Amino acid sequence: xxxxxxxxxxxxxxxxxxxxxxxxxxxxxxxxxxxxxxxxxxxxxxxxxxxxxxxxxxxxxxxxxxxxxxxxxxxxxxxxxxxxxxxxxxxxxxxxxxxxxxxxxxxxxxxxxxxxxxxxxxxxxxxxxxxxxxxxxxxxxxxxxxxxxxxxxxxxxxxxxxxxxxxxxxxxxxxxxxxxxxxxxxxxxxxxxxxxxxxxxxxxxxxxxxxxxxxxxxxxxxxxxxxxxxxxxxxxxxxxxxxxxxxxxxxxxxxxxxxxxxxxxxxxxxxxxxxxxxxxxxxxxxxxxxxxxxxxxxxxxxxxxxxxxxxxxxxxxxxxxxxxxxxxxxxxxxxxxxxxxxxxxxxxxxxxxxxxxxxxxxxxxxxxxxxxxxxxxxxxxxxxxxxxxxxxxxxxxxxxxxxxxxxxxxxxxxxxxxxxxxxxxxxxxxxxxxxxxxxxxxxxxxxxxxxxxxxxxxxxxxxxxxxxxxxxxxxxxxxxxxxxxxxxxxxxxxxxxxxxxxxxxxxxxxxxxxxxxxxxxxxxxxxxxxxxxxxx
Amino acid sequence: xxxxxxxxxxxxxxxxxxxxxxxxxxxxxxxxxxxxxxxxxxxxxxxxxxxxxxxxxxxxxxxxxxxxxxxxxxxxxxxxxxxxxxxxxxxxxxxxxxxxxxxxxxxxxxxxxxxxxxxxxxxxxxxxxxxxxxxxxxxxxxxxxxxxxxxxxxxxxxxxxxxxxxxxxxxxxxxxxxxxxxxxxxxxxxxxxxxxxxxxxxxxxxxxxxxxxxxxxxxxxxxxxxxxxxxxxxxxxxxxxxxxxxxxxxxxxxxxxxxxxxxxxxxxxxxxxxxxxxxxxxxxxxxxxxxxxxxxxxxxxxxxxxxxxxxxxxxxxxxxxxxxxxxxxxxxxxxxxxxxxxxxxxxxxxxxxxxxxxxxxxxxxxxxxxxxxxxxxxxxxxxxxxxxxxxxxxxxxxxxxxxxxxxxxxxxxxxxxxxxxxxxxxxxxxxxxxxxxxxxxxxx
Numbered sequence: 001x002x003x004x005x006x007x008x009x010x011x012x013x014x015x016x017x018x019x020x021x022x023x024x025x026x027x028x029x030x031x032x033x034x035x036x037x038x039x040x041x042x043x044x045x046x047x048x049x050x051x052x053x054x055x056x057x058x059x060x061x062x063x064x065x066x067x068x069x070x071x072x073x074x075x076x077x078x079x080x081x082x083x084x085x086x087x088x089x090x091x092x093x094x095x096x097x098x099x100x101x102x103x104x105x106x107x108x109x110x111x112x113x114x115x116x117x118x119x120x121x122x123x124x125x126x127x128x129x130x131x132x133x134x135x136x137x138x139x140x141x142x143x144x145x146x147x148x149x150x151x152x153x154x155x156x157x158x159x160x161x162x163x164x165x166x167x168x169x170x171x172x173x174x175x176x177x178x179x180x181x182x183x184x185x186x187x188x189x190x191x192x193x194x195x196x197x198x199x200x201x202x203x204x205x206x207x208x209x210x211x212x213x214x215x216x217x218x219x220x221x222x223x224x225x226x227x228x229x230x231x232x233x234x235x236x237x238x239x240x241x242x243x244x245x246x247x248x249x250x251x252x253x254x255x256x257x258x259x260x261x262x263x264x265x266x267x268x269x270x271x272x273x274x275x276x277x278x279x280x281x282x283x284x285x286x287x288x289x290x291x292x293x294x295x296x297x298x299x300x301x302x303x304x305x306x307x308x309x310x311x312x313x314x315x316x317x318x319x320x321x322x323x324x325x326x327x328x329x330x331x332x333x334x335x336x337x338x339x340x341x342x343x344x345x346x347x348x349x350x351x352x353x354x355x356x357x358x359x360x361x362x363x364x365x366x367x368x369x370x371x372x373x374x375x376x377x378x379x380x381x382x383x384x385x386x387x388x389x390x391x392x393x394x395x396x397x398x399x400x401x402x403x404x405x406x407x408x409x410x411x412x413x414x415x416x417x418x419x420x421x422x423x424x425x426x427x428x429x430x431x432x433x434x435x436x437x438x439x440x441x442x443x444x445x446x447x448x449x450x451x452x453x454x455x456x457x458x459x460x461x462x463x464x465x466x467x468x469x470x471x472x473x474x475x476x477x478x479x480x481x482x483x484x485x486x487x488x489x490x491x492x493x494x495x496x497x498x499x500x501x502x503x504x505x506x507x508x509x510x511x512x513x514x515x516x517x518x519x520x521x522x523x524x525x526x527x528x529x530x531x532x533x534x535x536x
Numbered sequence: 537x538x539x540x541x542x543x544x545x546x547x548x549x550x551x552x553x554x555x556x557x558x559x560x561x562x563x564x565x566x567x568x569x570x571x572x573x574x575x576x577x578x579x580x581x582x583x584x585x586x587x588x589x590x591x592x593x594x595x596x597x598x599x600x601x602x603x604x605x606x607x608x609x610x611x612x613x614x615x616x617x618x619x620x621x622x623x624x625x626x627x628x629x630x631x632x633x634x635x636x637x638x639x640x641x642x643x644x645x646x647x648x649x650x651x652x653x654x655x656x657x658x659x660x661x662x663x664x665x666x667x668x669x670x671x672x673x674x675x676x677x678x679x680x681x682x683x684x685x686x687x688x689x690x691x692x693x694x695x696x697x698x699x700x701x702x703x704x705x706x707x708x709x710x711x712x713x714x715x716x717x718x719x720x721x722x723x724x725x726x727x728x729x730x731x732x733x734x735x736x737x738x739x740x741x742x743x744x745x746x747x748x749x750x751x752x753x754x755x756x757x758x759x760x761x762x763x764x765x766x767x768x769x770x771x772x773x774x775x776x777x778x779x780x781x782x783x784x785x786x787x788x789x790x791x792x793x794x795x796x797x798x799x800x801x802x803x804x805x806x807x808x809x810x811x812x813x814x815x816x817x818x819x820x821x822x823x824x825x826x827x828x829x830x831x832x833x834x835x836x837x838x839x840x841x842x843x844x845x846x847x848x849x850x851x852x853x854x855x856x857x858x859x860x861x862x863x864x865x866x867x868x869x870x871x872x873x874x875x876x877x878x879x880x881x882x883x884x885x886x887x888x889x890x891x892x893x894x895x896x897x898x899x900x901x902x903x904x905x906x907x908x909x910x911x912x913x914x915x916x917x918x919x920x921x922x923x924x925x926x927x928x929x930x931x932x933x934x935x936x937x938x939x940x941x942x943x944x945x946x947x948x949x950x951x952x953x954x955x956x957x958x959x960x961x962x963x964x965x966x967x968x969x970x971x972x973x974x975x976x977x978x979x980x
């Protein structure tokens with residue numbers, strides 16, 4: 001299938017060509033730029049290009065591959081770093097130097113590398129599509145290989161193999177491979193979805209204690225600039241209690257990614273003691289990289305995340321930031337001259353977002369294991385205004401909302417999670433788990449903590465009128481306790497040893513504050529003067 | 537691919553800076569074109585959109601005097617490139633890279649596309665080398681590092697140019713003299729402002745390259761000037777090993793130019809009429825700051841960007857400062873209130889932020905007690921500022937002794953630590969002043 005370029009406008013190209021399907025992948029021009037068919041007419045197609053279109057000329061050839069945009073899935077993805085189209089950035093760098101100068105097809109998977117394959121099925125056994133054939137050792141992980149065919153196994157490898165050759169064959173002659181391609185916009189299959197009930201421990205006291213997240217849950221974190229979205233995302237990526245982390249830098253800063261790589265290469269996973277990079281996949285499309293690839297980057301990432309979920313792992317997908325994704329779809333939509341919705345965003349924004357959110361969840365996989373995919377996504381509302389369409393669309397589907405507050409950030413209260421506005425819909429399902437595993441008092445302490453914060457807010461209004469001196473001693477003590485909760489418990493410095501707080505530490509810290517408060521209250525009742533109480 | 541230039545006289549419409557040319561044979565996206573007017577003026581332009589054999593061209597210069605019958609368009613078969621050479625140092629150009637310092641054009645050693653290429657994120661080095669600006673409010677609390685992009689958010693009438701000039705002077709003074717270059721990009725600057733910067737550059741006798749687009753010069757050049765400047769900066773930093781400080785003033789004029797062009801193209805307007813792609817467009821400028829991993833490439837240079845943004849209506853949520861803040865690594869915010877109190881520079885440290893500060897301070901960078909001092913100053917000043925609201929309601933008498941102390945501290949912090957006029961402070965002086973201030977109020 002080949003055709004010719006008829007017109008070019010920004011990142012969209014119209015092509016004279018027939019035989020294409022919607023969302024097929026095409027290679028455009030002499031430079032072989034990757035594109036996706038977004039609109040079809042008779043003998044004519046509109047193609048969205050994932051790269052810079054500068055230098056592209058009229059009449060240059062266009063080639064169809066008869067497949068949608070896919071990612072390659074197989075061993076070797078872990079500790080990798082890819083762009084929005086899953087091209088490995090390190091090998092791209094070896095190939096073209098420190099700047100990305102043009103489109104080039106480099107596969108995410110190294111087909112030449114030798115892997116040790118351990119079969120779990122034997123010759124003569126029956127296998128169904130989706131069942132586990134065996135595993136490859138990928139670092140410390142067992143990388144399970146699922147069968148892509150059904151039938152009786154004719155032969156199967158036991159030992160070293162490379163990914164460009166078959167690792168087995170079924171009796172009807174179909175070959176079994178250790179890797180495959182999967183269309184990014186199509187959710188991977190599973191047997192059934194389960195209801196989230198296990199906690200995902202983040203090591204952030206404010207989240208674990210007040211707004212707990214479930215494995216398989218979705219969390220959004222909107223916040224204006226300077227509210228610490230990125231730092232919080234990175235802290236969660238470092239300390240979360242999951243097997244695998246997929247981190248998407250979607251339209252964000254290049255220097256931030258350099259920091260992240262530097263940090264992750266030097267840190268260890270607090271749960272297993274292994275290097276942090278070993279469990280991480282990075283997908284990076286910084287703000288100066290092509291817009292269309294930014295749109296694709298979150299799909300590329302979620303597909304890889306689902307792939308590891310299907311092996312029965314707990315996977316966490318972090319994206320920074322979803323607004324950049326939405327803006328990329330707005331740019332694409334407007335270059336396609338679609339009718340705009342609110343604030344120029346396409347009207348399908350909400351349905352695309354909810355489709356994406358629904359790819360999260362805790363599931364029983366085709367092979368009968370339980371795996372989960374959780375999402376923590378930051379949102380960058382323009383002007384810090386939460387009434388904008390992206391935040392509002394996310395709120396309808398997300399299971400937890402962590403509102404990052406500019407005024408807290410100005411006070412250098414980090415993480416700047418607003419404790420009045422934020423919520424987690426998973427709290428009810430998860431708290432019993434914390435009570436069982438960590439402390440029976442968990443729920444009681446949490447309610448008490450909330451109550452004190454709430455009462456402080458009311459008292460603060462009074463204090464602003466009458467002055468703090470005008471308050472009763474008991475109220476001033478409460479304000480002191482509340483201040484301790486805010487500064488010593490909710491604040492958590494991401495640059496010190498306190499950056500990670502396991503649930504045991506979290507609960508003992510808050511219990512200590514309440515112990516102080518109870519003692520002080522007792523002394524007040526005995527008639528000790530407040531200043532004396534506070535000094536002791 | 538064509539190898540020769542093609543001339544067309546088939547212009548079918550002229551609309552502001554946009555031309556439609558018909559019957560063009562195989563044009564290319566982004567191709568550079570030259571337009572010859574009937575009175576033999578030559579202008580530069582670029583292919584913006586192609587539909588069949590009709591081509592939309594964006595002209596970089598004033599299109600006054602063009603006509604449909606006699607003007608012609610030359611397609612050059614190459615994309616817009618900036619001429620580069622070490623001889624560029626010390627020269628002043630206009631927004632189309634034509635020398636305006638009465639010296640002949642230099643002979644380029646190479647040409648590079650002005651839009652540059654995105655840096656591979658895995659090739660970046662983490663910015664962590666401290667740059668001393670001489671201002672306590674920046675060095676002490678919002679430290680600048682090499683490879684960072686840190687804008688100054690100013691309001692109309694505030695002394696942002698004095699601050700930018702002060703940073704320039706001190707960075708030049710402290711940097712290794714022969715490895716430090718300033719690239720100065722003026723966008724829509726008035727003559728008054730331009731002559732101020734010009735005198736600073738001359739007075740310092742520092743190495744510089746300037747691209748100047750004055751307030752009365754073509755709007756299209758405002759989009760080109762920063763890209764030319766950054767292409768030169770990348771060349772000097774990553775191929776010649778210089779530490780380059782790029783000062784761009786004023787990005788608000790850039791964004792307004794972007795809006796003007798976008799409207800002429802009849803694009804869908806976004807917030808406040810600015811185009812929906814303004815984030816990506818600004819990122820294509822700001823993201824060119826950075827350092828390259830020198831172990832792999834042996835290039836020790838850096839590009840640091842210091843843009844000045846004047847916030848329309850003093851509003852930090854206006855799209856220009858807002859989108860800038862989402863891309864840059866922090867911001868230095870100037871405050872009208874402090875300016876009226878006579879504090880110079882009027883830096884409000886509370887909304888100001890340097891995201892890359894954490895790795896640029898402490899032992900080996902500044903001083904081991906830097907982080908501690910900065911945190912304490914910040915904490916108590918924030919507290920003092922909070923209490924000012926209370927003071928306005930209950931009066932100073934109604935407050936506790938401690939609270940009154942905190943108010944005095946906040947005043948002293950503004951008058952003594954932030955305020956320094958044009959006197960430079962070294963990082964040691966800044967930190968010592970900070971400690972002394974804290975000690976005086978018994979806060980350490």
